[in-house]
Amino acid sequence: MLELLHKNKQQALSELQRAADSTALKEWRSRHLGKESALMQALGSLGSLPAAERPDIGRRANEIRRSLKAACQQRADELRRAELDATPAAVLDVTLPGRPVQRGRLHIATQTLRRIYAIWAEMGFQVYRSPDVETDEYNFELLNIPAHHPARDMWDTFHADTPGVILRTHTSPGQIHAMREYCPEPIRVILPGMCYRYEQITARSEIQFNQVEGLAVGKNIRFTDLKGTLSDFARRMFGASTGTRFRASHFPFTEPSAEMDIECFLCSGDGCSVCKHTGWLEILGCGMVHPTVLQNGGYDPREFTGFAFGMGPERIAMLKYGIEDIRYFWGNDLRFLEQF
Numbered sequence: 613m614l615e616l617l618h619k620n621k622q623q624a625l626s627e628l629q630r631a632a633d634s635t636a637l638k639e640w641r642s643r644h645l646g647k648e649s650a651l652m653q654a655l656g657s658l659g660s661l662p663a664a665e666r667p668d669i670g671r672r673a674n675e676i677r678r679s680l681k682a683a684c685q686q687r688a689d690e691l692r693r694a695e696l697d698a699t700p701a702a703v704l705d706v707t708l709p710g711r712p713v714q715r716g717r718l719h720i721a722t723q724t725l726r727r728i729y730a731i732w733a734e735m736g737f738q739v740y741r742s743p744d745v746e747t748d749e750y751n752f753e754l755l756n757i758p759a760h761h762p763a764r765d766m767w768d769t770f771h772a773d774t775p776g777v778i779l780r781t782h783t784s785p786g787q788i789h790a791m792r793e794y795c796p797e798p799i800r801v802i803l804p805g806m807c808y809r810y811e812q813i814t815a816r817s818e819i820q821f822n823q824v825e826g827l828a829v830g831k832n833i834r835f836t837d838l839k840g841t842l843s844d845f846a847r848r849m850f851g852a853s854t855g856t857r858f859r860a861s862h863f864p865f866t867e868p869s870a871e872m873d874i875e876c877f878l879c880s881g882d883g884c885s886v887c888k889h890t891g892w893l894e895i896l897g898c899g900m901v902h903p904t905v906l907q908n909g910g911y912d913p914r915e916f917t918g919f920a921f922g923m924g925p926e927r928i929a930m931l932k933y934g935i936e937d938i939r940y941f942w943g944n945d946l947r948f949l950e951q952f
């Protein structure tokens with residue numbers, strides 16, 4: 613009997629080495645340790661053995677059972693390890709540093725816009741939204757730019773199929789919307805938004821870009837208010853010691869009109885490639901609201917005056933960060949966007 617059990621054990625152990633996966637192992641377990649196995653049968657039939665042999669055989673049979681169980685467990689561990697080694701997870705090295713998390717961020721144009729909003733909010737200007745899709749009337753006529761006026765060339769236009777409907781070429785039509793809504797109250801608003809021009813796309817000009825328009829209307833507003841307010845904006849935006857200058861210019865909806873330059877913040881006015889060795893950077897167009905435009909907005913120009921200005925946040929960001937090509941803004945190249 614003992615000899616038989618011993619032989620079975622040797623057989624079982626050599627079979628165990630051949631069990632190559634968990635199913636084979638399960639079969640092995642039921643064959644050698646299950647109810648029907650020779651070993652369990654022997655243990656079950658101890659009672660029918662002569663009393664003198666019983667303790668010895670019982671003890672040995674239990675020993676065999678324990679060692680088979682242990683061998684089975686060991687084989688199961690081996691198989692599990694082999695399985696893990698074979699999966700790609702085996703290349704996981706938990707001691708390596710973690711991968712950096714990709715963080716989203718605001719577009720550089722949005723960041724610049726928000727900075728501009730914050731500065732104007734501090735100075736008491738609230739944001740006024742006006743539509744991107746405009747009429748010829750608002751975009752041109754009411755701004756003192758009649759059909760065939762040569763100044764229309766400044767704003768090459770996208771026309772919709774419906775006659776008279778266009779994409780705004782600048783944010784100035786918002787001036788009329790704001791005036792017609794607030795008249796006869798005084799106004800202090802900025803009008804930000806996308807503008808569209810039917811132009812050749814180059815490093816310097818895009819067919820879409822943001823503008824931030826500003827409008828102040830009230831009594832006794834003068835050109836000195838315009839100069840003071842815009843110079844203050846420049847100092848808040850570009851630094852407390854930023855110098856400004858106003859050059860005479862022309863816009864049909866302002867009179868007089870000007871362009872504001874700021875002292876080049878790269879060379880502090882000494883002259884460099886960014887300011888094309890002039891020491892100055894052009895930042896915005898501005899002027900006193902033309903009496904005709906005030907009238908079109910509902911205000912009596914004998915009683916009310918105002919100033920308006922328009923700046924390009926992309927252009928400001930380009931100057932500030934040394935961005936050489938405006939096409940990067942809407943190109944959606946992450947290598948560009950991730951830098952800000």
Ligand code: PHE
Pocket residue numbers: 781782783784825826863866897898899920921922923
């Ligand atoms: N609308 C002008 C432009 O697009 C800018 C401007 C706005 C000038 C307001 C004067 C006053 O060029």
